[in-house]
Amino acid sequence: MFLLQLENAINSFADLLGKVAGVLLIALLFNVFFDVIMRYLFNDVSIGMQELEWHLYASVFMLGISYALRHNGHVRVDLVYERQSVKTKAWIDLLGTLLFLLPFSLLVCFYGIDFVRESFQMSEQSGDPGGLPFRWLIKSMIPFAFLSMTISGIGMALHSVNTLLGRHQDLNTESFY
Numbered sequence: 001m002f003l004l005q006l007e008n009a010i011n012s013f014a015d016l017l018g019k020v021a022g023v024l025l026i027a028l029l030f031n032v033f034f035d036v037i038m039r040y041l042f043n044d045v046s047i048g049m050q051e052l053e054w055h056l057y058a059s060v061f062m063l064g065i066s067y068a069l070r071h072n073g074h075v076r077v078d079l080v081y082e083r084q085s086v087k088t089k090a091w092i093d094l095l096g097t098l099l100f101l102l103p104f105s106l107l108v109c110f111y112g113i114d115f116v117r118e119s120f121q122m123s124e125q126s127g128d129p130g131g132l133p134f135r136w137l138i139k140s141m142i143p144f145a146f147l148s149m150t151i152s153g154i155g156m157a158l159h160s161v162n163t164l165l166g167r168h169q170d171l172n173t174e175s176f177y
Contacts, residue, residue: 001167003158003161003162003165003167004158004162004167006155006158007155007158007159007162010070010151010152010154010155010158011070011155013066013148013151013152013155014066014067014069014070014148014151014152014155015067015070017063017064017066017067017148018063018064018066018067018070018071020063021059021060021063021064021067024056024059024060024063025056025060027056028053028056028057028060031049031052031053031056032053034049035049035050035053046130047126047128047129047130047131048126048130048131048132051126051128051131051132052132055132055137055138058138058141059138059141062141062142062144062145063141063145063148065145065148065149065152066145066148066149066151066152067152069149069152069153069156070152070155070156086163087163087164090159090160090161090163090164091160091164093156093157093159093160094157094160094161094164097153097154097156097157097160098157101149101150101153101156102150102153102154102157105146105147105149105150105153106146106150108142108143108146109143109146109147109150110143112139112142112143112146113143115139115142115143116136116139116140116142116143119135119136119139120136124136124139
């Protein structure tokens with residue numbers, strides 16, 4: 001029962017990140033709208049607002065990875081996968097998560113921390129006049145996103161284990177896959 005509760009907690013975390021990404025997407029929409037209005041109606045360009053666009057876009061994308069992984073919205077070669085039984089899919093997901101997803105995401109997270117630390121220590125900021133300061137903030141999304149992907153990957157592995165142990169009520173349906 002503990003594994004099922006842990007899976008649900010991790011899924012809640014991924015869903016929260018999806019909601020945050022959705023709010024940031026709305027903020028991005030308003031940012032682009034404002035930038036376009038200022039540029040074409042008032043002939044005024046803000047480098048900071050343009051940089052904020054790609055900061056928001058990167059944040060939406062990076063936070064959305066965990067949400068997509070949790071809801072099976074990630075890219076997968078379905079040619080073979082879709083024709084398998086629920087238990088075979090659970091084995092494929094478990095092995096793929098343990099052998100590929102977790103090592104890669106932990107590796108990027110580990111090296112991403114030094115990337116952020118260096119940016120923070122240098123007080124890195126935009127090279128453009130009027131650009132945004134604190135470049136380390138956006139760079140910190142990289143290790144955070146991959147840590148979040150690791151957590152979602154653990155949730156995916158737990159889902160596979162719970163499926164293999166017969167702990168999901170609708171084991172005979174395709175609703176989880």
